[in-house]
Amino acid sequence: MEILEKLFSLKNKTVLITGGARGIGKTVGEHLAAAGANIVIFDINGESAEQTAKEIAQNYDCKTFSLQVDVTDYDAVKKALEDSVKQMGSIELLFNNAGIVIQKPVIETSPEEWLKVIDVNLNGVFYVAQLFGKYLIENGIKGSIVNTASMSGIIVNYPQLQASYNTSKAGVTQLTKSLAYEWAEQGIRVNCISPGYIFTELTSFVREDWRKQWAELTPMKRLGKPEELVGAVIYLLSDSASFVTGSEFVIDGGFTII
Numbered sequence: 001m002e003i004l005e006k007l008f009s010l011k012n013k014t015v016l017i018t019g020g021a022r023g024i025g026k027t028v029g030e031h032l033a034a035a036g037a038n039i040v041i042f043d044i045n046g047e048s049a050e051q052t053a054k055e056i057a058q059n060y061d062c063k064t065f066s067l068q069v070d071v072t073d074y075d076a077v078k079k080a081l082e083d084s085v086k087q088m089g090s091i092e093l094l095f096n097n098a099g100i101v102i103q104k105p106v107i108e109t110s111p112e113e114w115l116k117v118i119d120v121n122l123n124g125v126f127y128v129a130q131l132f133g134k135y136l137i138e139n140g141i142k143g144s145i146v147n148t149a150s151m152s153g154i155i156v157n158y159p160q161l162q163a164s165y166n167t168s169k170a171g172v173t174q175l176t177k178s179l180a181y182e183w184a185e186q187g188i189r190v191n192c193i194s195p196g197y198i199f200t201e202l203t204s205f206v207r208e209d210w211r212k213q214w215a216e217l218t219p220m221k222r223l224g225k226p227e228e229l230v231g232a233v234i235y236l237l238s239d240s241a242s243f244v245t246g247s248e249f250v251i252d253g254g255f256t257i258i
Helices: 002-008 023-034 046-060 074-088 111-138 163-186 208-217 227-237
Strands: 014-018 038-043 064-068 093-096 144-148 189-195 248-251
Touching (some): 014 023, 023 093, 023 227, 038 046, 064 074, 093 227, 144 227
8 A cells, every 4th residue: 555655645735626516526525635635625506515525524634625616707716716725825736627518409509508518617617727827836836737528528429419518628628738738847737537427416317318328328338436537536636647747538438439
């Protein structure tokens, strides 16, 4: 275990997680805490964020902090980041994970619906990453950012129709590469994970026939679990990935290989 701790320890590091109150964000946050990190949670649902932060602090004996934050509100994100730094002392790592999906055919998608998905999934990721990167650069901190993209940025999903989501996630992948290039000389690494179909609280409400079809179309014949994303995030945030930047880690049970 000593070699694992040496390779993947996040001890004395603080991770900011957006969309961290539940689902993938919560599960990853718990494991990051188990790896030694202190945790800051931003989420649109302030009560859930606070509860998750309390649970993580109690279960993993770490320092946590949470705030209700709408990632599409640039000024709110800026203020929340400032408050979090004051509370935690320093933040070195970011899991930029907040996102939504609206499943509708293009012809039925209103401008408001299109803009809502793009605003949360792409603009929100940009706002948080930009402000966090600015904070790191101004304070001479060499940090790491992991954005949550999706295999939906690579392929067109079926049977559900979700052009706004697919487009937004393709944007996250390209944004990741662009930020990685711009900030490499500052010692800031930027990577992304692209999950396939993952069973969470949100996808549990999706039509059962769709979920069955997703599993059937996946070579491993099942949906993934949030826990199966953890290893990639820990690796990319840890010093073990010190020469990894601009990379996209596709974690999809083989969906995109066929």
